[in-house]
Amino acid sequence: MELNAQKRGPRLSVQLSGELDHHSAEQTRIMLDTLLRDVTVHELVLDLSGMTFMDSAGLGVILGRFRKLSMRGGKLVVKGMNASVDRIFRMSGLYAIVERQ
Amino acid sequence: MHNEMEVRFLSLSGNEGFARAAAAAFAAQMDPGIEELSDIRTAVSEAVTNAIIHGYDQNRDRIVTMQMEIDGDELTVIVSDNGCGIGDIELARKPFFTSKPELERSGMGFSVMEAFMDSVDVVSEVGKGTVITMRKRIRHAN
Numbered sequence: 001m002e003l004n005a006q007k008r009g010p011r012l013s014v015q016l017s018g019e020l021d022h023h024s025a026e027q028t029r030i031m032l033d034t035l036l037r038d039v040t041v042h043e044l045v046l047d048l049s050g051m052t053f054m055d056s057a058g059l060g061v062i063l064g065r066f067r068k069l070s071m072r073g074g075k076l077v078v079k080g081m082n083a084s085v086d087r088i089f090r091m092s093g094l095y096a097i098v099e100r101q
Numbered sequence: 102m103h104n105e106m107e108v109r110f111l112s113l114s115g116n117e118g119f120a121r122a123a124a125a126a127f128a129a130q131m132d133p134g135i136e137e138l139s140d141i142r143t144a145v146s147e148a149v150t151n152a153i154i155h156g157y158d159q160n161r162d163r164i165v166t167m168q169m170e171i172d173g174d175e176l177t178v179i180v181s182d183n184g185c186g187i188g189d190i191e192l193a194r195k196p197f198f199t200s201k202p203e204l205e206r207s208g209m210g211f212s213v214m215e216a217f218m219d220s221v222d223v224v225s226e227v228g229k230g231t232v233i234t235m236r237k238r239i240r241h242a243n
Binding site: 023083 | 135205207
């Protein structure tokens with residue numbers, strides 16, 4: 001899992017590349033939470049265009065960050081989903097709670 | 102066409118990716134569509150992850166077995182462990198249920214397997230282990 005982050009005002013844009021499964025979930029969670037320690041972040045935009053695989057462990061990572069942002073009145077946005085990532089987002093109902101760009 | 106394979110690997114999380122790749126490589130001879138192949142990879146990932154996290158409680162020195170069988174246009178994947186077993190299978194299969202909320206699991210593992218495969222059968226005995234059998238008919242979408 002590779003992560004590239006860029007911050008503009010309250011918006012933190014993070015590009016995630018690689019496979020997000022149980023194996024890479026913890027490392028990804030730690031990296032994202034380190035970035036979210038910056039309390040001025042109110043919008044997390046996850047660019048998933050470089051994401052080649054995601055399973056329910058990845059859903060757990062995204063849901064956890066969504067909760068974190070919700071607690072500070074912020075929001076989470078996802079974009080760039082390939083067909084298979086889009087499929088697991090749709091079947092899990094994730095689009096009902098996170099914003100899609 | 103008929104074919105069978107079996108792989109055994111240690112319960113290391115790094116082997117989740119290996120199991121997905123092995124399953125996809127074996128299923129590829131059925132000439133599946135891209136979406137079907139992606140479904141198989143995802144379902145295998147969920148079953149193997151369950152064996153590692155729940156069956157073996159993240160002990161890294163146990164054995165996970167994955168057997169696959171091709172019978173005409175039907176693919177069968179069997180993922181088994183000799184771990185702690187599932188006490189209440191019906192509860193474990195419920196969407197959003199997780200026995201390990203501290204790990205920030207989504208509780209969607211079985212739901213994903215059910216959505217992406219045609220059938221998912223779970224046989225488990227507490228203290229003995231769990232066998233997950235998944236079947237999918239491949240429609241040669243390529």
